[in-house]
Amino acid sequence: EWWSRKLKKRINCVDDSEVQILNGGHNDKTYKIGKSPRNLMVSTVGDELRLATGFGSKVFGVSYKDRAAMLPAGKLANAAYWFDTKTGGFISSTYYMKKLPEWVEKFNQQKFPDRYFGKKWEKLLPDSAYKLSRKDNFPYEMNFKGIGITFPHIITGNSRHPDEEFYKAFTHVPFADKHLLEFAKSLIKNENLGTDSFTDILTISFSATDRIGHLFGPYSVEMQDQIARLDRILAGFFKFLDKTIGTNQYLIILTADHGDAPIPEYMRTLNFTAGRIDVEAVPRGEDSRIIHTTVEAYLDSTIAVGDWVEAFVKPNLYLNYYTIKNHNIKRQKVEQLAKKALLKIPGISSVFTRTELLNGQFSPNSIGKRILNQFYPERSGDLVVHYKPYFITAGYKHSASKGADHETGYDYDTHIPLIFWGPGVKVGNYHQSVILNDLAPTLSSILKIAFPSGNQGHVLYEALLN
Structure with a gap:
């Protein structure tokens, strides 16, 4: 976000008054403003791929957050979809289309999140596996929408039935990532990604890790459990791609947009100034x-x-x-x-x-x-x-003193993974300092297309076969 001196108000990076939200026929008057990637000032790898292939390549973005769905995919994406806490389904914008595709509406009709109403988020692993984490009852963790600060976490949003408060709570538990992945798999099938001679791009931003980090901090049992669950979600996705697209027929890039600061009050207990x-x-x-x-x-x-x-x-x-x-x-x-x-x-x-x-x-x-x-x-x-x-x-x-954030240039906020896996990638581990900006030119080099217009990174040649 930034402040507009002209309009005298905050501007969200994907706000767009010239478009409308598409939510499958529900009352769209509840949305204050439309969303689009119009404010993005440079091209993305997806944009350059679409241009290079005469728009033969398809590019989609999905996430539980609007900005995380739209911005990685770019201005020329076929579509972007994100989760809507008002309806519990995935929505989009008239920037991309006039109405939601039939397959999206059918997917939303399954009401996947509703299956978890009143259910418990329990530890995936035995208690002995969580020795790396701090004690599971730290008072400065945040009890968001009745989720609580200790296992098991009951998911109701303090409501009697699935509603907006429940859906808001649902975005802060690992099952949100499972829902997102099921949507991504449905998109791959219904949009026929990877089925012709053109390379396609699908960007997926799993948002639960970020939100769980905000509630419980990086050293919590909840965060360790979330990472263990996400690891299994990704393993299942790769098996799906092997079966649907074909082994060695797809490239995976795994990274993150930021790290996470520890809860300050926890660092104080360890004699740090915080x-x-x-x-x-x-x-x-x-x-x-x-x-x-x-x-x-x-x-x-x-x-x-x-x-x-x-x-x-x-x-x-x-x-x-x-x-x-x-x-x-x-x-x-x-x-x-x-x-x-x-x-x-x-x-x-x-x-x-x-x-x-x-x-x-x-x-x-x-x-x-x-x-x-x-x-x-x-x-x-x-x-x-x-x-x-x-x-x-x-x-x-x-809140006054609950939860964590990510706001600095220190290592705990900026140290992220960058993993390339698939055709054209050399096997190896590299420990030198690189930046997230290196992803775009490296992927562009693999795809043999122009670098995005705002490129500031370098090709990671040491990780490529050719």
């Missing part, structure tokens, strides 16, 4: 109260009373240019004063101003480089905030 920037619950629609009010108060006292901050959309703080102009003060001076105020907040390690980032006036260490990489002048704020190790902004889902 915490949350906001120690009280943050109102909905805001990411922090402390960051916003600290800057406002400091600028009020050093310049004059005024509305100095438009918004904080983590990690970006947006200054009010109208107020700055009215007080006839240089923006760079206000940036520095705001930076000084922010650095006094316990838990904040560094602050980067817009002027510093645009002019290269910052320490070129790994954190500084990562901040620069995510800075885009047209959408980013005037100050970018980075925290000390094991600090996060606030509690998950606007």
Whole structure:
């Protein structure tokens, strides 16, 4: 998300007022805005493949999250589908089609999530297998929609029957990944992927790991159980591909978009300095109260009373240019004063101003480089905030002190797997540092197509046979 100075509101990366949600004939007035990949500013591997094959190749994206379904697939995808907590089924957008395909509606009619209403999420493995995890009863884990913080977790959403609250709870348990995979298998069959001379792409983003990480943290029994279950889900998927597409006829790439910070209160029990920037619950629609009010108060006292901050959309703080102009003060001076105020907040390690980032006036260490990489002048704020190790902004889902997050450039937030498996890939393990951006040019090289327009990565030649 980012803040729109023109519209004076937060912008979700896939919001699009020019399209509508397709949910199979249910009441679409409950959706505030349509969704599409229109805001994406560069092409994807899928886009380049479609262009290179005269649109003979098919590209689809699926996920429990809208952005995770649409953005990896690109602007030219045949379709993207994501889970809808209002209906308990998969939905899409008029960006791709006029109505949902018949096979999608039939799949949704099975009401897969409803089978788990009132069921228990229990440990998959014997208790002795979870010795790598911390004790299964940590008070700073989050009890989301009645799921609880210890096994077994009962899935009702605090409702008497399957409804939106139940579906929201369902997105935070491992069975959501199983549902997603069944949908992906149905898509492969009904859209005839892998059945002609053109290479097709299907992007699948399993979202349960992220949400379980938010609730219970990376060292929890729940996270270990989730990974064990996901491993088995993937094994079943590969067997399905062997049977449906054919052994050695498909390429798998497995990766992630981020890691996960430990729950701060857990790190405190291990004698680490850790915490949350906001120690009280943050109102909905805001990411922090402390960051916003600290800057406002400091600028009020050093310049004059005024509305100095438009918004904080983590990690970006947006200054009010109208107020700055009215007080006839240089923006760079206000940036520095705001930076000084922010650095006094316990838990904040560094602050980067817009002027510093645009002019290269910052320490070129790994954190500084990562901040620069995510800075885009047209959408980013005037100050970018980075925290000390094991600090996060606030509690998950606007709670006061529950759950974990992923907000920094430290290894626990950025260390992810990158696995290539299939035709054209050399067997081996590689331990040197690479970046997620290397995926796109490496896959493009395998497919013998142009790199995406925004490519910043390198081909991992050492992992390729030819």
